[in-house]
Each structure stands twice: as C-alpha cells, then as structure tokens.
Amino acid sequence: MDILIIGGSRYFGKRLVRRLLDSGHAVTVLNRGSATPPEGTTHLVADRNDEAALEKALGDRTFDVVVDQFCYTPRQAAVARRVFGARAGRYVMTSTVEVYGDGDFRAPVREEAVDPRTVAVDLELPWEDPDFLDEHYGEGKRQAEAVFAADPPFPYASVRVAHVLGGDDDFTGRLDHYVRRVRAGEPIAVPAVNHPATYVYVEEIAAFLAWAAEAEFTGPVNAHSDGTLTTADLCAEIERQVGGRTVFREVTDGPASPLSFARSYAMDNSRARALGFPFGHVSRWLARAVAETAGAR
Template structure:
C-alpha cells in the first residue's frame, strides 16, 4: 500500500485514476476545490492549489509516497507545488500533453516527417522558465497552453526535491458524455447530420489514447521508478480522414469533407504539421499499449449513444 495524493481527480480519467488507486488498496488523498465530492473512503482536502499558504495549512503534517498532479498548467503552479511538497513526497508525477511537441508553439528540433516524436525533443531539465509572463491571465494561458505545460514540467524537473516524471498524453477519447473536450462528439454530430468536416488537403497523422488506458498508465507510473517524460499513446497513428471514416462507419453515414488551406484552422484532429508521438520509451519501461483501431469504434458507438449536447 502506498500513500498517494492526487491533485485534481474530480472528472474523466482523473476520477477513474482515483478509483483504481483505491481499488488497488492504496491510501488516497484528493486535493481540489470541491466541485465534486470524493468517493467514499478517499480523503478529500478542499483547497485552491494556487493558494500556497492555504495548501500548506490543508496538508498540515501529511506526507505521501507519490503525488499525481492532474491540473498543473503553469510554471507558477509548479513552483508552488515544488515548495509545498518539498519533504512531503518521494515521487511526483505530472500529467502533461502531446501539445508540448507542437512546432507551431515553440522552436523545437525538426523531426523528419513520419518519424514518431520522442521525449528528447523537449527536455524539461534544460527548458527555459519565464515566471514573469502573465500566467494568471486566463486568455494568455489558453493561448499558451503548450508552453505553460513545458515550463511547468521544467520547474518540477529542475527545482523539485523529489523524483519527477511527466506523462505526456496523446489526445484522450472515450467515455461518451464523460469526454469533456467534445472532440469526438464534434465528428459524430457533424457526420451524423451530413455536415462537412473541415480538413487540410495533406493532413498529417496524430496519436490517441483511451481514457481508461491513460488511467492505467498513470496507476503504473505511481509504482514505477523512472524519471523524466514518458509519452502515452496507443499504437497506430491516424490522420483525420482515417479518423472520420471510423466515425462514419459506426454512424452508418458517409463523411463529407471541406478542404481548407494549410495555414487555416481545420477540425480538431486535422494537422498541417508533424508531432505524432513515439511510445517506445513507455514500452521499454514495461507498459503495454492497445491499438487505437481496436478501441476507437467502441468509443465512437458510446459517443453516438450519449445524449446530444444542447446547441445555442
């Protein structure tokens, strides 16, 4: 049994993570702002993680074997966590994102087209941190989501007094109405209604992961001893045409496409630049991934069966 603290953990794969840790017999503490109650048997500390003094007071004398941070988006938040959990945990696992590799958001090493992007492309131990940027501004943070994640990783890797690992997640799908991004629902609804999907003519592939598989990987990461980043994606990249055709088959319809120039925004999984991740490091460390094409049809069916979101 381990003492595990989950920051966030109130919805989607974070909620599933908490349940699986509890089922495995771990002593689980959840920290969030209290919008959703924790499951029975899970300690719940209601506090804003951005309020350093309040977080310190809420933790009191508690210590943990592992902290899993689901909601760290900026270097400011990471710096608070590094100070607060200094001496309180031996291991810190942060949920990060494929977006750290997006070449449109930073000057990154060029990866040959078709070569899966490895963790070395963004090294948190050397990444520059700028604490004086307007990270508290919601609009700025939304526009700089990828850089916020890169710098948050960098702070925890460079100044944390614990073993640090980041899990860089691919695009997370599955769960029907639980999938709060709405991206799969976007395709399901448009294809079902016969509406066009905006795509790039030469759309490049990306990678995905089922929310249950991501929860499994995070549970695995709490018990592992690796440090540094690890990419989390199912086997088998798909481009937007592959993706839409799987949705269309499940919906019993034909996908209709509308092509836009490369420099224009298209639908969520149409990319005009390459940053599909490699999952080779996680495999070498012992994690086994499913194939995207094995679980995606079921995830589409679940989305099609979910109540439609209201339209304005």
C-alpha cells in the same frame, strides 16, 4: 501506498482514482471543491494557486506519491515544489504532447526532443490570464516540467499524454464534433493535407498513470497507444456506427476541426514500453471510443 491526486474528479482522473483504490492504495484527492471525488477517497479542498491555503489544507500529511493532474503553469509548479518538497516521496505530473510545440513530427518524436532541464522559465508571463494560458498551453506545460526537473526535491516524472478519446463523459467535445457532423452530413473543415496523430484511450491512460504512480522511473515519458489515426479514420468508424455521411471541406486559411492536423503529430512510446508498460493498438479500442461518445449524445 498513500497517494495524493491533485484534480482527479473528472474524465481520466476519476478513472485513475478508481484504479488506485481497487489496487488497495489510500487515495486523497485535492481540488477546489467544485467536483466530488469518487467514494472511498479522502477529500481536501484548496486552491492550488494559493500557497497558504494549500499548506493549511495539507497540514502535516505526507504522501508516498503525488500525481498532479492539474499543473498548467510554471507558477503552479513552483508552488508545488515548495509545498510538496518535504511531503512527497515521488511526484508524477500529467503533461502533454503539446510540449513538443509546433514542430512537424516527420518521425515519431522521442522524449529527448524536449529536455525540460534546458527549457527557459519565465514566471512573469501573465499565466493567470485564461486567454494567454489557452494560447500558450504547450508552453505552460513545458515550463512547468522545467520547474520540477531543475534539481528536483523528490524523484520526479512527467507523463506526456497524447490526445485522449473515449468515455461517455468526454467533456472536450472533440470527437463529438465529428459525430454530430457526420450524422447531419455537415461539412468538416480539414487541412489540405491532413496528417495522422497518436492517441490513447481514456481507460488506457488511466491505467498508465496508475502504473506510473507505482513505478520508480524519472524524467519525461510519452504515453499513447500504438498506431496512428487520421480524421478520415475517425469519421469512417463514425459512419459505420451511426450512419450519416462524411463531407470534408479543405481550408487553407482559418481554423480546422479539432483533431485535424496540418503537420505530423506522432509520438514514440518506446521508452514506456522499455520501462514495462504494454500499450495496445488504436484498432483495439477505436470502435468502443466512438460508441461511447455517440451513445452519450
């Protein structure tokens, strides 16, 4: 297949590209030129926010599948609908657990909790403002899903990705936050009641997205490993590998550490399983994820 990846030069995006290449697909990567994609790809340079530049870069190319790793706002989704409506045989958007908002997931949340076809879209919000976008990350993804889901011009799926761990190139710094503090015995700010969350290993989400590109399902799907982890689980594994000491400091007002949650934060991956993807359990990869992060620092 001819597959276009929008983004795809960092973290699990580059792993996705490598898996697709290894499977024999022709892969094109489109980005702004700030990062070089893996060898073996065709590289297109354009700002996806600039519709005219995007049209020019694509020319008359068409693709069996587009995997959009870099869609954060409904405006970006609207541009993509227009540009790829006649160019894509299938469209897969990388979304996020954050689309479920601030609800307390007392039972693992299923996809129907947020039906993008019922989500209101406001293209006039200041989506280009980095501070606004950062504060409304989940809402931006939710509205982007809604733009694609409304009478889509192509078969469309959105992959709601859990928090990703692992890799020596994890640029988020979230797991490293704990590695540094446990090593130094420094206090770690956590909520008084610190709830578990679902996670996915970096290689597993790359495998899932490669599988989703080749599949035919449509609509939203949750993507995460089986099982849950708490901050205490993460820190216990860090202590086991690097020594140090975990010191939790409860906070009731002010920010907690990343990946520490004052509410339950678990998704349900039964739809993905029913569709045929066999997720593994977090216990199978947690030690590896910690080793990769700790070893890179």
